[in-house]
Amino acid sequence: MPSAPTPGPYDVHRPPRADGRTFMVTGGNAGIGYFVAEQLAASGATVWMSSRDAGRGEAAAESIRTRVPGARVSHFRLDLADLSSLKASVEALGADRLDAVVYNAGVALDDPPRRETKDGHELMFGTNHLGHFALTRWLAPLLRAAPAARVVTVGSFAAKSERLDLDDPESTEDYRPKRTYGRSKLAQTHFGFELDRRVRASGGTLLSVVAHPGGALxxxxxxxxxxxxxxxxxxxxxxxxxxxxxxKEAGARPVVRAVLDPEVRGGELYGPRVFGLRGLPRPEPVKGHFADAAVAARLWEISSAMAGVSPDLGLL
Structure with missing residues (x-):
C-alpha cells in the first residue's frame, strides 16, 4: 500500500485547507486582523471575527464574502476593555468547539493623557493583554472540545525593544504612550510562551504560538x-x-501560518523572513527577554489577579 505523500514546504499562496474547522479572530474588522480573517476564510474554515462596532464588523464580513466565494464568516460583538462582558459574549456565540483563536485586537495610543478601561486598568495593557488573558478563561471549554486547538497571540516588533516593569505594569508612575503600547505587546508575547509552558507541563494538547506582522504600513x-x-x-x-x-495583507501571513501549518509546534515564534520586518513567514528563534520564563510566570500571576480569573484559565 503506498505511503501518504509528505507535505511540502508551507506555501502562502496555497496554504493547507481547513474545511470543517472553526477559527476566531479578535479585532477582525480592520488592519492585520481583517486580512487574517480573509485568508483563513479562503482556507474553507468557518471564521468568527470580533469587533466592538457591529456596523464595521458586518462591513468587514461582507468584504470577505465578496472576495472569497462561499466564505463562512460572521462577526460578533466583543469588548476586551470590559472584562465583565466577556463571558456573555462567548456564550452568545452558541459554539460547541473552537479549533483556533487569534488574539489580534488591540489599542494603540500615540498621545497622553493616560486612559483606563471600564474596569480601571490602563487602556492598552487592559485591552491588549488583560482582555485576552481573561477571554481565554471563557473560551477554554470550546478549545478543550477541539482535538488539537491553537491559541495564536499576535505580538509586535515593538515588543523587542521593551522590558516590563512588573512593579508598575499599568504605567501609573511614568506613562509614555508608545512605550506602554510596546510593553502591552510584550506582555501578550510573554503570555503566549508561558501558556505553552503551562500546557506542556499539564500534558495538554493545545498549542500556543506567537506571531508578529513585522513592519506593516x-x-x-x-x-x-x-x-x-x-x-x-x-x-x-x-x-x-x-x-x-x-x-498588512503580507503582515497577516505569519499569523495565518501559525494557525494553518501542520508543522507548527507550541512555543514557536513566527515573523517575516527579512530582518523580521517583511517577506515570507518563518519561525524565529525565541531568545533574550522573550525567553525569560521567570518574568512570564510572575506576569501570569499578576494578570490572573488583575483579571479576576483563576490561574489555570480552565485549560490546565
Whole structure:
C-alpha cells in the first residue's frame, strides 16, 4: 500500500485547507486582523471575527464574502476593555468547539493623557493583554472540545525593544504612550510562551504560538473598499519604505501560518523572513527577554489577579 505523500514546504499562496474547522479572530474588522480573517476564510474554515462596532464588523464580513466565494464568516460583538462582558459574549456565540483563536485586537495610543478601561486598568495593557488573558478563561471549554486547538497571540516588533516593569505594569508612575503600547505587546508575547509552558507541563494538547506582522504600513496595503482605502498619495509616499516594510495583507501571513501549518509546534515564534520586518513567514528563534520564563510566570500571576480569573484559565 503506498505511503501518504509528505507535505511540502508551507506555501502562502496555497496554504493547507481547513474545511470543517472553526477559527476566531479578535479585532477582525480592520488592519492585520481583517486580512487574517480573509485568508483563513479562503482556507474553507468557518471564521468568527470580533469587533466592538457591529456596523464595521458586518462591513468587514461582507468584504470577505465578496472576495472569497462561499466564505463562512460572521462577526460578533466583543469588548476586551470590559472584562465583565466577556463571558456573555462567548456564550452568545452558541459554539460547541473552537479549533483556533487569534488574539489580534488591540489599542494603540500615540498621545497622553493616560486612559483606563471600564474596569480601571490602563487602556492598552487592559485591552491588549488583560482582555485576552481573561477571554481565554471563557473560551477554554470550546478549545478543550477541539482535538488539537491553537491559541495564536499576535505580538509586535515593538515588543523587542521593551522590558516590563512588573512593579508598575499599568504605567501609573511614568506613562509614555508608545512605550506602554510596546510593553502591552510584550506582555501578550510573554503570555503566549508561558501558556505553552503551562500546557506542556499539564500534558495538554493545545498549542500556543506567537506571531508578529513585522513592519506593516497602511500605504503598502491593498484596498478593501468597505474596510480600508489607500489614496494614491499614500501609496506613493510609502513606496520607499517598501524596501524594508510591507502591507498588512503580507503582515497577516505569519499569523495565518501559525494557525494553518501542520508543522507548527507550541512555543514557536513566527515573523517575516527579512530582518523580521517583511517577506515570507518563518519561525524565529525565541531568545533574550522573550525567553525569560521567570518574568512570564510572575506576569501570569499578576494578570490572573488583575483579571479576576483563576490561574489555570480552565485549560490546565
Amino acid at each position: 497602511d500605504g503598502l496595503t491593498p484596498a478593501r473598499p468597505r474596510v480600508h482605502v489607500t489614496t494614491g498619495g499614500e501609496r506613493l509616499r510609502a513606496l520607499p519604505a517598501g524596501l524594508l516594510l510591507q502591507g
